[in-house]
Amino acid sequence: MDREKVCAAGVDYDEGVRRFAGKSQIYEKYLLKLFEGHLMEDLQRELEAKDYEGAFRTAHDLKGTSGNLSVNMFYNKVCELVEILRGNVVDGDPMAAFNEAMRLYELAEQAVRE
Secondary structure, three states: OOHHHHHHOOEOHHHHHHHOOOOHHHHHHHHHHHHHOOHHHHHHHHHHOOOHHHHHHHHHHHHHHHHHOOEHHHHHHHHHHHHHHHOOOOOOOHHHHHHHHHHHHHHHHHHHHO
8 A cells, every 4th residue: 555645645544553553454454444345335325315314324434434544534524424414514415515525535445445
């Protein structure tokens, strides 16, 4: 994994490794698992179906996972989406927030997989 590319894609690699007791191999294993999952597809499907309760749960799961892995740019956008779905952002557009989150997710995924 190219640390510089990963950092440029919004991942705080050093903080992530610290969260895994300095064990970079274990951190990288779990970082890859984030992008092997199906949560983003689930979230998109829930939003398109206007299942906002399900979308909230899925977005909240992504928030926790991405935060623990220090995927910060994606995490920040997912936090915004969670607040929109929670109802704390009255004029928020969940699909617009999702689309930006997806862009950041794909950016981080590409860097992690290179």
